[in-house]
Amino acid sequence: MKERPDSIELLTDLYELTMAASYLENHMANSATFSLFIRKYPPNRAYFVAAGLEDFLEYAANFHFSENDLAYLDNTTMFSPDFLHYLKNMRFTGTIRALPEGEIFFKDEPILEVTAPIIEAQILETFAINTINLQSMIATKAARCIHAAAGRRLVDFSLRRTQGIDAGLKVARSSYIAGFVATSNVLAGKRYGIPISGTMAHSYISSFGDEIEAFRAFARLFPEKAVFLIDTYDTIAGARKAAIVGQEMAKKGHKLLGVRLDSGDMAGLSQQVRKILDEAGLNDTEIFASSSFDEYKIARTLKEGAKIDAFGVGTRMGVSADAPYFDIAYKLVQYGERPIMKFSTGKTNLAGKKQIFRRTDGQGRFVEDMIGTADETVEEARPLLEPMMENGKLLKTHPSLEEIRERFAKNFQALHEKYKALDGAPSYPVKLSARLKALQNASSSYSSPR
Amino acid sequence: MKERPDSIELLTDLYELTMAASYLENHMANSATFSLFIRKYPPNRAYFVAAGLEDFLEYAANFHFSENDLAYLDNTTMFSPDFLHYLKNMRFTGTIRALPEGEIFFKDEPILEVTAPIIEAQILETFAINTINLQSMIATKAARCIHAAAGRRLVDFSLRRTQGIDAGLKVARSSYIAGFVATSNVLAGKRYGIPISGTMAHSYISSFGDEIEAFRAFARLFPEKAVFLIDTYDTIAGARKAAIVGQEMAKKGHKLLGVRLDSGDMAGLSQQVRKILDEAGLNDTEIFASSSFDEYKIARTLKEGAKIDAFGVGTRMGVSADAPYFDIAYKLVQYGERPIMKFSTGKTNLAGKKQIFRRTDGQGRFVEDMIGTADETVEEARPLLEPMMENGKLLKTHPSLEEIRERFAKNFQALHEKYKALDGAPSYPVKLSARLKALQNASSSYSSPR
Numbered sequence: 016m017k018e019r020p021d022s023i024e025l026l027t028d029l030y031e032l033t034m035a036a037s038y039l040e041n042h043m044a045n046s047a048t049f050s051l052f053i054r055k056y057p058p059n060r061a062y063f064v065a066a067g068l069e070d071f072l073e074y075a076a077n078f079h080f081s082e083n084d085l086a087y088l089d090n091t092t093m094f095s096p097d098f099l100h101y102l103k104n105m106r107f108t109g110t111i112r113a114l115p116e117g118e119i120f121f122k123d124e125p126i127l128e129v130t131a132p133i134i135e136a137q138i139l140e141t142f143a144i145n146t147i148n149l150q151s152m153i154a155t156k157a158a159r160c161i162h163a164a165a166g167r168r169l170v171d172f173s174l175r176r177t178q179g180i181d182a183g184l185k186v187a188r189s190s191y192i193a194g195f196v197a198t199s200n201v202l203a204g205k206r207y208g209i210p211i212s213g214t215m216a217h218s219y220i221s222s223f224g225d226e227i228e229a230f231r232a233f234a235r236l237f238p239e240k241a242v243f244l245i246d247t248y249d250t251i252a253g254a255r256k257a258a259i260v261g262q263e264m265a266k267k268g269h270k271l272l273g274v275r276l277d278s279g280d281m282a283g284l285s286q287q288v289r290k291i292l293d294e295a296g297l298n299d300t301e302i303f304a305s306s307s308f309d310e311y312k313i314a315r316t317l318k319e320g321a322k323i324d325a326f327g328v329g330t331r332m333g334v335s336a337d338a339p340y341f342d343i344a345y346k347l348v349q350y351g352e353r354p355i356m357k358f359s360t361g362k363t364n365l366a367g368k369k370q371i372f373r374r375t376d377g378q379g380r381f382v383e384d385m386i387g388t389a390d391e392t393v394e395e396a397r398p399l400l401e402p403m404m405e406n407g408k409l410l411k412t413h414p415s416l417e418e419i420r421e422r423f424a425k426n427f428q429a430l431h432e433k434y435k436a437l438d439g440a441p442s443y444p445v446k447l448s449a450r451l452k453a454l455q456n457a458s459s460s461y462s463s464p465r
Numbered sequence: 466m467k468e469r470p471d472s473i474e475l476l477t478d479l480y481e482l483t484m485a486a487s488y489l490e491n492h493m494a495n496s497a498t499f500s501l502f503i504r505k506y507p508p509n510r511a512y513f514v515a516a517g518l519e520d521f522l523e524y525a526a527n528f529h530f531s532e533n534d535l536a537y538l539d540n541t542t543m544f545s546p547d548f549l550h551y552l553k554n555m556r557f558t559g560t561i562r563a564l565p566e567g568e569i570f571f572k573d574e575p576i577l578e579v580t581a582p583i584i585e586a587q588i589l590e591t592f593a594i595n596t597i598n599l600q601s602m603i604a605t606k607a608a609r610c611i612h613a614a615a616g617r618r619l620v621d622f623s624l625r626r627t628q629g630i631d632a633g634l635k636v637a638r639s640s641y642i643a644g645f646v647a648t649s650n651v652l653a654g655k656r657y658g659i660p661i662s663g664t665m666a667h668s669y670i671s672s673f674g675d676e677i678e679a680f681r682a683f684a685r686l687f688p689e690k691a692v693f694l695i696d697t698y699d700t701i702a703g704a705r706k707a708a709i710v711g712q713e714m715a716k717k718g719h720k721l722l723g724v725r726l727d728s729g730d731m732a733g734l735s736q737q738v739r740k741i742l743d744e745a746g747l748n749d750t751e752i753f754a755s756s757s758f759d760e761y762k763i764a765r766t767l768k769e770g771a772k773i774d775a776f777g778v779g780t781r782m783g784v785s786a787d788a789p790y791f792d793i794a795y796k797l798v799q800y801g802e803r804p805i806m807k808f809s810t811g812k813t814n815l816a817g818k819k820q821i822f823r824r825t826d827g828q829g830r831f832v833e834d835m836i837g838t839a840d841e842t843v844e845e846a847r848p849l850l851e852p853m854m855e856n857g858k859l860l861k862t863h864p865s866l867e868e869i870r871e872r873f874a875k876n877f878q879a880l881h882e883k884y885k886a887l888d889g890a891p892s893y894p895v896k897l898s899a900r901l902k903a904l905q906n907a908s909s910s911y912s913s914p915r
Binding site: 022023025026027028029030031032033034036037038040041043047049084087088091093133137140141144145146148149172174175176177178179180181182183184185199200201202204205206211212213214215216217218219221222223224232233235236237240330331334335336339340341343346347350353355 | 472473475476477478479480481482483484486487488490491493497499534537538541543583587590591594595596598599622624625626627628629630631632633634635649650651652654655656661662663664665666667668669671672673674682683685686687690780781784785786789790791793796797800803805
């Protein structure tokens with residue numbers, strides 16, 4: 016069991032509890048299945064990267080209300096003693112099938128299906144959406160940055176502008192899954208074992224006043240890990256000073272790891288700085304760039320001929336600035352034996368327990384997906400949802416973060432380049448199986464209003 | 466002292482620690498002042514609402530590294546035993562001056578100034594930006610929604626799509642400061658004492674199958690607090706059923722609190738539903754609407770003649786979707802006796818310790834602001850930054866959330882309507898005092914590169 020924030024079970028929408036109270040009063044204890052899926056592609060997205068499942072499974076596996084939580088609910092005077100007693104003893108006893116973290120998925124595909132007595136399955140809704148939305152959204156954004164960087168290394172610099180503490184941690188983890196090599200976030204380094212990275216701010220240079228002395232002081236303490244920030248006053252002058260100190264370091268058998276550009280015309284400046292470093296014999300000293308980078312600016316900067324070895328990617332990745340939320344939903348798709356559809360304008364769902372089947376070609380590249388019913392098999396296609404919990408128990412240990420990262424890398428390679436375009440990517444083909452279609456037609460009459 | 470997440474001191478960018486190590490090695494212990502400010506207005510914003518200070522002050526007041534944190538840092542092999550020993554004993558011993566939560570502020574204005582030995586003042590940077598950015602951004606977005614709603618009540622429905630857990634809590638708190646009346650987030654209700662709100666989801670209706678029976682079951686359990694969700698199948702048919710149940714409730718001496726619309730044409734549907742309710746004698750039953758609302762959609766819907774009494778405002782407010790981050794910075798402005806400016810392209814700052822002075826007219830309405838030096842007085846203007854900590858100690862207890870909310874309401878009334886326009890608002894006048902200008906001119910020569 017992992018550490019959890021205080022009262023995380025209360026981190027839920029009130030209606031999960033009012034509905035639960037009514038289900039209890041009406042003895043509605045049938046098994047319900049909920050599906051989690053994304054209803055549409057945000058601008059410029061044509062694929063999604065699954066992340067956040069581990070947190071959700073831990074939440075479900077350890078779900079219980081504390082005495083303190085129950086006392087608060089009692090104080091609201093909304094709930095009966097019977098219901099509070101029920102909550103006190105409630106644990107999650109159901110089944111969870113899900114897409115493993117690091118897999119790629121598409122619009123409408125169910126990436127999580129929870130089956131349990133309706134109160135238990137319903138009450139996980141808010142947390143399921145919250146944590147899987149955030150982590151999949153950031154993993155997707157980070158994957159786009161990785162694609163744009165075409166092999167250059169990326170480091171997560173987003174912590175200061177992520178939307179809160181939890182987001183700061185999850186962004187570090189999700190971007191690492193997508194292929195980032197490190198994070199500036201020290202707590203994420205500690206908690207997840209992600210390499211940490213960072214050297215100096217402008218204030219460091221300013222506090223010394225004398226730029227070259229600031230570089231020298233830093234080099235004394237970090238003779239193998241120094242990256243000098245060179246734009247505090249004038250980037251080119253800064254680069255010349257960095258080169259002087261880099262040569263001094265080389266004479267002592269040390270090595271200036273890099274310089275960092277943080278403002279101005281990145282393509283032009285990086286070319287000039289590369290020349291200054293090379294002329295000083297510092298061919299191995301890398302150029303690091305940070306300054307409002309996202310996939311679009313990385314691509315543009317590289318196209319302009321930038322000589323940049325690694326990018327610090329911050330705010331715009333860390334909040335998924337051009338798509339700061341996904342249209343993600345957790346919908347009741349079966350209650351007892353009855354498949355459920357919803358008819359609200361623009362908000363339909365696929366009824367029934369489902370499975371994603373993926374066809375690949377001889378080289379393992381994705382060809383097309385089919386959404387089918389959970390109990391069918393599709394020839395020459397791999398079912399993607401795996402059983403994760405049964406009877407409220409985890410079925411296996413979580414994969415390590417490195418395993419998830421490798422899984423994503425392998426999947427990303429198997430996705431055709433055209434779907435990775437930063438804009439104008441075509442839709443990946445996702446079909447419905449004949450059996451699932453038949454179920455939908457049957458469900459329309461089942462589910463219509465009476 | 467309040468509860469805090471594990472190892473929150475490590476929730477920092479690595480460079481805060483590498484710089485600190487170098488400052489220690491170079492015996493740089495002079496007093497430094499850092500200023501927090503927003504460099505530019507995001508699209509359609511012409512004012513900001515201050516929020517997040519309480520969390521920052523608690524962070525500073527309780528700052529210390531745990532043995533466990535230090536063991537992790539030791540393991541990185543980046544830091545000397547001397548430095549780790551220094552960190553072990555480090556507490557924040559400095560001074561903090563800040564704009565109270567609930568105040569309104571503008572671009573370039575310093576809303577937080579931290580003065581302490583440079584290591585201590587520097588190390589607070591990441592958390593300061595993170596928490597004040599998020600909370601001020603959401604309070605600002607929520608204030609725009611309040612303005613657009615022109616007196617209708619707003620409820621925070623964002624938890625499922627906020628960027629993580631911490632954001633979910635902070636959004637509830639920040640939107641309450643701005644004037645929201647309740648949140649769906651139960652933990653926020655418990656932690657902050659905010660009223661909680663919520664009744665049922667579509668899955669509730671679907672699980673019953675029979676819509677009117679679902680309404681009746683809910684009414685039995687919550688005879689005074691029921692809000693029926695009426696769009697699961699067909700909104701108008703749902704409204705007629707709600708009206709039937711509402712009349713049944715009235716006969717028993719109960720009252721149907723409201724109905725909720727969650728899809729479709731909100732203006733047209735709300736007018737039809739109002740008519741149905743009124744014809745059933747349910748004139749006091751309110752119409753609640755939720756469906757991708759933000760300030761723009763609220764304004765548009767009301768302009769179209771919607772009969773809506775209250776809005777559930779979710780995702781777009783909860784992530785500040787049209788401006789998901791602010792260009793906020795925490796910059797060194799003085800080191801020892803030396804004022805500091807930064808020259809990087811597009812990233813300058815105002816040197817020196819500062820104060821915001823606000824002029825108001827006879828009715829208390831904002832006229833103009835002046836940014837001056839911390840030690841000057843400006844006639845007929847109120848200084849806004851207040852001393853919050855001295856020698857590492859809090860100077861007063863935090864205001865209650867209700868006090869902060871009232872403070873904001875009073876301030877918002879004092880801000881001229883033209884600055885509240887959802888787009889095209891003019892710039893509020895913010896000037897620099899003669900003394901601050903003179904300091905900037907002097908600082909340019911102080912701070913230039915050597």
